[in-house]
Every structure is written in structure tokens, then in C-alpha cells.
Amino acid sequence: HIARGVVGVCAMGLGFFALIRLPLPEAIALNYxxxxxxxxxxxxxxxEAIRVYRxxxxxxxxxGVLVISWPELTLLGSGAALGDQEVLGxxxxxxxxAISAVAMLLVRNLVQSExxxxxxxWFSVTASLLALLxxxxxxxxLTPAQASLLIAAGFCGGLAQILMTAAYRHAEASVVAPFEYTSMLLGIVVGYLAFGDVPTGHMLIGGVIVVAAGIFIIWRERQLGLERARTRQATPPQG
Structure with a gap:
């Protein structure tokens, strides 16, 4: 449990390190x-047996994520060489x-027994104690408004952690992974509803690609589940 918390905090720390050295679109795209x-x-x-479908x-x-991000990727379009700080970012x-991926594997391992x-x-307590450093x-x-927003963010993050952990309990890591991309799609929806940001053509096309990938993996895993069920029914009981 402590290792999971330490790994998670390290990933967040490196993410912040990258954010202050890269434009936001590049940092988000690389995180994906x-x-x-x-x-x-x-x-x-x-x-895990990773088939071509996954x-x-x-x-x-x-x-799909790159299609959404492409118009905002300033480093690729500037034509200039990356500076030392950008390379570090x-x-x-x-x-x-990579560290976040390891954290997901630790969760997948922990759900077998916890x-x-x-x-x-345990993750929340460990991350909080390390953050105090x-x-x-x-x-x-913090101002009262900032504290309120931080508490709301913590509540949403805690709920997301619970749901993510439950997902890894009921499905293999390689099945859950493609659905990480829907967070960018949900960001587009929230941006439109909360801030009036109108989706561009790139956002809509990329969003369709992301949704299609998620629907495909759901369909494929359902087909595999039906095949396994038919196999169990066709296998005569032993003994």
C-alpha cells in the first residue's frame, strides 16, 4: 500500500515538473x-495475454487524443529546436x-487480496503525508474560495480512485487502459457546459475516434466472455 502511494506521488511530482517546462497541450498529450x-x-x-484487439x-x-491535441501543440509547429528545459519537461x-502505469499495475495486484x-x-493517507513535505x-x-475548490477536487479525486480501483478488480489492466482516453473527451464536454468552449472539428473527430476505440474493446470483451461461457457449458463435468 505504501509503495502504491509513493509511486503515485512521484508520478504527480514529475507531472508538475513537466507542466512548468512545457506548454499545457504537450504535457497533456505526453501524459496520455x-x-x-x-x-x-x-x-x-x-x-496478461494481450491480443491484437487490445x-x-x-x-x-x-x-484520437493526438487529433484532439494537434492544433494546440506549439512545440511541433514552431520549427525551433527544443530547449534544455523543454527536453527535461x-x-x-x-x-x-511510466510511473503512473506502474501504479495501475500495483492496484491490479492489490485488488486480488484487499x-x-x-x-x-492507504493511497490517500500516504499521498497526503508525502505532500506535506x-x-x-x-x-x-489558501483563500476560502481556493480551499473550497481544493476540497471539491479532493472529493472528485477520491471518488475517481474508488471507481478506478473497482474497475481493476473486475477487469484486466489491459482492458481498462483504453478507457483512460475518455477523460480528454469528458474534458471537452465539461469545457463546453461549464465555460462555453465550442468544440472544434479536430475535437469532434478525435472524440469519435476515442469513443469508437472504447466501444470496440467493450464489444470484443463481451464476445470473448460469451465464448468462454459457451466453452464452460460444452465442457462435461469431471469426476
Whole structure:
């Protein structure tokens, strides 16, 4: 449990490190390498059988994310070479994605023996204690409005942790991974409803690709489940 918390905090720290050195669109796009790494690591470390369908779903989802992000990717369109700080930001973002993928594998392993509430509680406590170590590095008191927003963010994050842990309890890591891309799609929806941001053509096309990848993996896993059920029914009882 403590290792899961430490890994999660390290991933967040590297993510913030990347954010202050990269434009936001680039940092977000690089972070979306995590689902792909989850699939790779789940094959290497968990021994999950990764069929071409899961690889395809993750790859297609990543394409959708890049389509959404493409108009905002300033580093690729500037024509200038990356500076040292930007290179460090890219490395930090990719390492953060890799560490986040490891954290997901730890969750997948923990759900085999621990209840969801225990996993989420230990992660929250560990992350909170480690976050207190940042107090000497420029901590500023929050206004009431900022504190309210932070509490709301914590509540939403805790609920997301519970649901994510439950997802890894009921499905393999490589099955859950492609659905990470829907967070960008939901960001578009929230941006429209909360801030009036009108989706562009790139957002709509990329969103359709992301949704298609998710629907495909759901359909494929359902087909596999039906095949396994038919196999069990056709196998005569032993003994």
C-alpha cells in the first residue's frame, strides 16, 4: 500500500515538473502515453495475454487524443529546436506516464487480496503525508474560495480512485487502459457546459475516434466472455 502511494506521488511530482517546462497541450498529450504503457507492462509483469484487439484499441485511442491535441501543440509547429528545459519537461512527462502505469499495475495486484476501501484509504493517507513535505518550498495560505475548490477536487479525486480501483478488480489492466482516453473527451464536454468552449472539428473527430476505440474493446470483451461461457457449458463435468 505504501509503495502504491509513493509511486503515485512521484508520478504527480514529475507531472508538475513537466507542466512548468512545457506548454499545457504537450504535457497533456505526453501524459496520455500511460494507457499504452499499462498494456505493455501488464503483458510483461502480469503475464496478461494481450491480443491484437487490445493493442489496436489503445493505439486508436491514442490517435484520437493526438487529433484532439494537434492544433494546440506549439512545440511541433514552431520549427525551433527544443530547449534544455523543454527536453527535461518531455522526459519528465514520459517518466511520469511510466510511473503512473506502474501504479495501475500495483492496484491490479492489490485488488486480488484487499478491499477497495482499504486500497484507496492507504493511497490517500500516504499521498497526503508525502505532500506535506512540500510545505517548506513556497507554500502559500489558501483563500476560502481556493480551499473550497481544493476540497471539491479532493472529493472528485477520491471518488475517481474508488471507481478506478473497482474497475481493476473486475477487469484486466489491459482492458481498462483504453478507457483512460475518455477523460480528454469528458474534458471537452465539461469545457463546453461549464465555460462555453465550442468544440472544434479536430475535437469532434478525435472524440469519435476515442469513443469508437472504447466501444470496440467493450464489444470484443463481451464476445470473448460469451465464448468462454459457451466453452464452460460444452465442457462435461469431471469426476
Amino acid at each position: 502515453a500511460q494507457p499504452l504503457l499499462v498494456v505493455v507492462f501488464s503483458s510483461i509483469f502480469l503475464g 493493442w489496436s484499441a489503445v493505439a486508436v485511442g491514442l490517435v 518531455v522526459i519528465a512527462a514520459l517518466v511520469a506516464a 478491499p477497495t476501501a482499504t486500497i484507496v484509504l 512540500s510545505l517548506p518550498f513556497g507554500w502559500q495560505a
